[in-house]
Amino acid sequence: MTTKDIVLDHVSIRFGSYTAVDNAHLTIRGGEFFSFLGPSGCGKTTLLRCVSGFSEPTEGRVLIGGSDMKGVGPNKRPTALIFQNLALFPLMSVADNIAFPLEVRGISKKQRRKRADELLDMIALPGVGDKKVHELSGGQRQRVAIARALAVEPDILLLDEPLSALDLKLRHHMRTELRAIQQRVGLTFIYITHDQGEALTMSDRVAVMNSGVIEQIGDPESIYNRPKTSFVASFVGETNAIEGKVVLQAGEIVTLETPVGHLQGKAAGGRRYKNGDPCYLFIRPEQLEVKSGLEAPNTIAASVVKEEFEGSARILFLKANGIDMRITRVNRGASDALANGQALVCAFDPDHATVLPHGPLAGA
Amino acid sequence: MTALRSLFQPMAAKHGLGAACFIGVAVFIWVVFLIVLPQISMLDYSFRLNLPKPDIGGPLDVYTLDNYAYFFSGNDGQLNTLDIGILVKTLVAAVFVTLIDILICYPIAYILAHSATGVAARLMVIGLIVPFWVNEILRAFAFRVLFGATGLINSIGMGAGFWDQPIDFIRADVALYSGLTYAYILLMVFPIFNAVEALDRNQIEAARDMGASWWRVHWRVVLPIAKPGIASGATMVFMLTAGALAAPQILGGPSNLWFTQLIYQWFNESANWQRGSAYAVILLLVCIGFVMMLMRVFKVSIGEIGR
DSSP states (O other): OOOOOEEEEEEEEEETTEEEEEEEEEEEOTTOEEEEEOOTTSSHHHHHHHHHTSSOOSEEEEEETTEEOTTOOGGGSSEEEEOTTOOOOTTSBHHHHHHHHHHHTTOOHHHHHHHHHHHHHHTTOTTOTTSBGGGSOHHHHHHHHHHHHHTTOOSEEEEESTTTTSOHHHHHHHHHHHHHHHHHHTOEEEEEESOHHHHHHHOSEEEEEETTEEEEEEOHHHHHHSOSSHHHHHHSSOOEEEEEEEEEEETTEEEEEETTEEEEEEEGGGOOOOTTOEEEEEEOGGGOEEESSOOSSSEEEEEEEEEEEOSSEEEEEEEETTEEEEEEEEOOOGGGOOOTTOEEEEEOOGGGEEEEESOOOTTO | OHHHHHHHHHHHHHHOHHHHHHHHHHHHHIIIIIIIHHHHHHHHHHTSOOOOGGGTTSTTOOOOSHHHHHHHHTTTSSOOHHHHHHHHHHHHHHHHHHHHHHHHHHHHHHHHHHTOOHHHHHHHHHHHHGGGGSOHHHHHHHHHHHHSTTSHHHHHHHHTTSOSSOOOTTTTTHHHHHHHHHHTHHHHHHHHHHHHHTSOHHHHHHHHHTTOOHHHIIIIIIHHHHHHHHHHHHHHHHHHHHTOOHHHHHHSOTTOOOHHHHHHIIIIISOOHHHHHHHHHHHHHHHHHHHHHHHHHTTOOHHHHTO
């Protein structure tokens, strides 16, 4: 197995005056499952096309295995791209699709067929080689696209939101499958998605992007538990964002003055704040607990707006002094259902709340 | 009848009885009066003798294969090489014109569908369509002016010193081929455009990513998608070229007859409508047979052409 690192060396991509990618600087390690996560239009697909060779960076360099890819066409790079809509050839058989990259390289028909059958075995679809693409289900097509990309043994597989066309259940199944294929073949996967669930479950590391800028790079746990910017905190997973001003910092614990009283949280990355700095306090819905009495500090008085029942969990929508909040509670039976309009108090552990400087929120 | 009813009833339910009746009547008139009856009467004519008026309907007016026999063996029983030769030459020429049209129109249609955008695409379409406002005869004469002994091309060629004597483009059939090729270019561009437009650009990029050269991208990815469009364009261009009359009349060389001109001569100059009809039927059947054969060879079904 080859392990070629991909280095994006201060890469910027501009279209006229519009900056699609702004100074992306990172190293993707060989054999890693690396995801770019961000809302549509954040520049992640542009960056991927730059790695695949369909476009060149305006500034900076792309290095694969130490060599500069400038002027190297998509077909000359050790990468294979899987398109969002898969781009399988509808008029070719499944085997011809998979063997197309081999056909291009002038490999004999017999060997092509043999390799196609091997790959079909690998993706657990033996015997479908003679079928037409439209005879396969969405998930099967997905796997055929992967097999086609793997046919010429690339070092790096680039995947551009390949699961977005599938239905929910299949999408969840394919996450496991993609991860398993990646571990089996040991290749570097670079995965583009706007679905944080996909990014978190499959990846070794995730880069969260917003308007062309990489906001944070890290493993899924640190992205979720220790976001470094307000965008990351609000984009990855559900969260409650409460605006406030710093009134006190004692070590890592910062106290904010907010519309719902004084609240404490941890300063992300050991950051120091001055009194009066505008900040956000982020608390995950699963970190909030419903309490019976007012236990200062770090309690919020609120009233129930509605409750959604999701089976394994109940999501409680609250209003606290005009701020919308939500709490996720594990379902332990019907007895803990709450009536609309009921007043309650919710509490949290300051260690599980994150204080971040004021900045843009996702979807805002 | 039940098939007709199953077409009529949903239409009446969807668009109202009046509209359904109008469409029914219009289609009936179109099919019966404009297609079936003229063809039947021509077929009927082709099996009759060219008799003087008093004998029509008399004992001499019987069905005969004479007119068809004449095409194959003339009056003397020898093989009618002249007429058969003209038919073969017409078909070969029509095939050439069709091939040239495919070669010209495939790139145009591809560029129109996948490269040209906005103003450029609109200009291209206008550039293709507007010249066809000029009527067919005038266009044919324009080609004559272009290719004549003292025409534009000869003046430029000789003026620039490429050749000394005027080249006889008319006798060499260059003018005829150009005229016919241009006459039906739209009938080739738009079906191919229709077919190629459905192609997903990602497929081209995917093929490029896998290292396919541009010709392989076209051969394996674009061309299979374009095939039904090419087939429907080719059938139209072939049929119309083989049946063209004005362009061969105006642009054809002096010693060079098109089969339609032969039919025309039987009808008008020899006043032998019966034999003319037989020749027209022969042309129609040969063309249909030829097209069907090619569709078989290229594995195109009639349904794909209708798309």
